[in-house]
Amino acid sequence: MVKPFRDTQISLALRKKIASHLAIKYSTTDAIALKFVPSTVSECGKLKILDGGDLIDSCSFSRNTARGRDKSFVKYTLEVDRNARYRNRPVALEERSYYGQVNHFVVLSLPSTCPFIQANPTHAAERPSSVIMAAIAPIKQPSVNELGMSSYTALEPIK
Numbered sequence: 450m451v452k453p454f455r456d457t458q459i460s461l462a463l464r465k466k467i468a469s470h471l472a473i474k475y476s477t478t479d480a481i482a483l484k485f486v487p488s489t490v491s492e493c494g495k496l497k498i499l500d501g502g503d504l505i506d507s508c509s510f511s512r513n514t515a516r517g518r519d520k521s522f523v524k525y526t527l528e529v530d531r532n533a534r535y536r537n538r539p540v541a542l543e544e545r546s547y548y549g550q551v552n553h554f555v556v557l558s559l560p561s562t563c564p565f566i567q568a569n570p571t572h573a574a575e576r577p578s579s580v581i582m583a584a585i586a587p588i589k590q591p592s593v594n595e596l597g598m599s600s601y602t603a604l605e606p607i608k
Contacts, residue, residue, distance in 0.1 A: 457492040457509075459555070463584060463607065464470075464488065467555065470582065486561055493554040493581070505537065507554050521551045548599055549585040552607055556581055 459467075468483035475482070494510030497503075508521040531536035531544050557580045588601040 453516070454494070454556075455492055456489050457555075458489050459553075461488075463553075466584070466607065467557065467582060471580075481564070485559060486557065491556040491558070495555055496551075496554050496581070496583070505551055507551050509553055522548065523551055523585065524537075524548050525585075531603060547587055548591050548601065549587040550604055551583050551585055553584040568582060 452588065464483065464486045464541070470477050470483040471477070471485070472479045492507070492509070493517050494507050496505045496507075498505070505523060506520040508519075524546060525548075526546050528542040530540045531543055547565045559578060559580060584607045586604040586607050587604050588599075589603045591599040591601045593599050
């Protein structure tokens with residue numbers, strides 16, 4: 450994380466999305482995870498990828514000029530269940546690449562007594578004190594030209 454930092458009031462919709470991620474990661478319910486997502490969180494303006502990676506801006510912090518490059522657009526990979534539409538089929542994860550714009554880098558402080566981390570033996574050794582998450586607005590149907598470069602016309606809401 451790179452400065453600047455600020456405390457930000459986040460919407461209930463974003464709090465629920467953060468809680469949903471924590472519930473999936475730590476095998477708990479959304480309701481329990483939501484109790485540990487405060488309405489005011491620390492927000493980071495930039496994130497530096499380790500080992501010589503890029504510096505990514507959060508569009509909520511950046512001051513894009515007409516001459517400057519917008520460094521808030523990213524390519525990211527998610528694991529998606531191919532059988533999500535079929536309730537009785539087993540989970541079959543596959544990696545898919547997406548493009549989007551980073552709206553927020555949220556820094557969430559978790560207490561060491563957090564019950565869903567303590568109850569999950571696979572994460573008990575980690576005991577993270579802070580979790581960094583990016584709120585990304587995906588690009589609606591990116592198009593690819595003959596050179597393999599992606600372009601877009603609109604963004605979807607944060608997922």
